Amino acid sequence: MTPYAIAQTYIGTKEAPGPANNPVIMGMYSTVGHDWVEHDAVAWCAAFTGHCIERAGLRSTRKLNARSYLDWGIPVDLADAQEGDVVIFSRGDPSGWQGHVGFFVDTVGASIEVLGGNQADAVNVKRYSNARLLGVRRAGNLAPAVTMGVREVQTRLRELGYHEVGAADGDLGPRTRAAILAFRDDNALQLVPIIDVALVDALTDARPRGVPLARAAGAPVESRIVTAANAQIGLGVMGAVGTVGSQVAPAVAEAENVRALAERAFAILGLDGWLSAALPWIGVAVFVGVIVYAVKARNARIEDHRTGKTP
Numbered sequence: 001m002t003p004y005a006i007a008q009t010y011i012g013t014k015e016a017p018g019p020a021n022n023p024v025i026m027g028m029y030s031t032v033g034h035d036w037v038e039h040d041a042v043a044w045c046a047a048f049t050g051h052c053i054e055r056a057g058l059r060s061t062r063k064l065n066a067r068s069y070l071d072w073g074i075p076v077d078l079a080d081a082q083e084g085d086v087v088i089f090s091r092g093d094p095s096g097w098q099g100h101v102g103f104f105v106d107t108v109g110a111s112i113e114v115l116g117g118n119q120a121d122a123v124n125v126k127r128y129s130n131a132r133l134l135g136v137r138r139a140g141n142l143a144p145a146v147t148m149g150v151r152e153v154q155t156r157l158r159e160l161g162y163h164e165v166g167a168a169d170g171d172l173g174p175r176t177r178a179a180i181l182a183f184r185d186d187n188a189l190q191l192v193p194i195i196d197v198a199l200v201d202a203l204t205d206a207r208p209r210g211v212p213l214a215r216a217a218g219a220p221v222e223s224r225i226v227t228a229a230n231a232q233i234g235l236g237v238m239g240a241v242g243t244v245g246s247q248v249a250p251a252v253a254e255a256e257n258v259r260a261l262a263e264r265a266f267a268i269l270g271l272d273g274w275l276s277a278a279l280p281w282i283g284v285a286v287f288v289g290v291i292v293y294a295v296k297a298r299n300a301r302i303e304d305h306r307t308g309k310t311p
Contacts, residue, residue: 002056002084003049003052003056003058003103004052004084004115005056005084006052006056007049007052007123008115010048010117010123011115011123011124012122013025013117013122013123014121014122015040015121016040021040025040025044025047025117026040027051027192029044030188031051031055031190032046032047032051032054032062032063034064035188037064043064045101045117045119046061046101047064048116048118048123049086049117052103053139054197055194055196057197058139058197065099066088066089066099066101067097067098067099067101067134069088070088072086073086073137073138075135075136076137078130078136083105084103085103085104085136086101086104086136086137086138087103087104087112087133087136088100088101088133088134088135088137089132089134094132099134100114100128102114102115103115107130110130110131111127111128113126114126114127150171150172150195151169153199153203154166154167154169154170154179155168156203157176157179157180160206160207160208160209161210162182162183164179165179172195177193180193180194183199183206184202187206
């Protein structure tokens with residue numbers, strides 16, 4: 001969607017009455033990097049214009065000063081203005097800093113119809129005098145500033161510790177949207193599950209997600225992997241001790257297979273005389289292998305928990 005098309009979807013949005021704040025308008029401040037604003041009564045025409053531009057994948061001025069758009073895009077003569085161009089007007093002293101900004105709709109006699117925010121405290125179409133016009137700007141020379149595709153965003157989120165994103169498959173599915181919302185929440189961005197300029201810039205500059213100290217030093221609760229690994233370690237230790245102590249083949253199916261293979265191999269090599277002495281140590285080796293791999297599986301699961309890769 002174009003910035004103008006996005007702006008049209010907000011027609012009718014108003015400031016909240018009294019001391020309350022409209023969260024939609026507050027989100028506009030956040031989109032352009034001004035989440036410090038606490039009230040929707042702060043002039044928001046530039047925030048509205050910038051929000052629509054950024055939602056369309058272009059870079060705004062990210063300023064709350066309407067006249068900042070006099071340096072945005074390329075200049076256009078009023079006679080050549082098209083629907084959706086950005087128009088900037090003076091307010092108060094023509095040579096001062098105050099102003100108003102919105103999207104060009106049409107010219108009507110000596111007036112210009114503007115779709116803008118903060119027009120009588122709402123988003124609507126209102127007429128402004130041509131005499132107040134400071135400039136018309138067009139985004140024709142601005143390429144979309146969203147430089148990351150879905151797969152790149154997923155990869156970057158994983159690098160930053162947002163492992164709930166899942167696999168980097170290029171699909172903007174529910175897990176990816178959840179990870180985007182989590183990252184936006186951690187970085188004071190507007191809570192919308194989209195990839196826009198603000199998100200890409202934040203991903204580029206962000207530091208890895210912190211892991212709570214309690215989690216970093218803890219272990220997963222009721223983990224089936226850890227439980228199974230502990231059971232394997234226990235059985236492996238018991239089997240190894242039992243093998244050495246009894247000097248008989250291990251009492252588990254895997255070790256019986258090892259014994260049969262060992263008997264045949266020793267007979268072929270003419271070493272069957274050594275079999276009785278070597279067999280217990282073969283059994284021990286089997287159980288030690290079980291223990292080693294079980295320990296690795298358990299440690300890997302705990303490490304994934306402590307680094308935030310798994311719940």
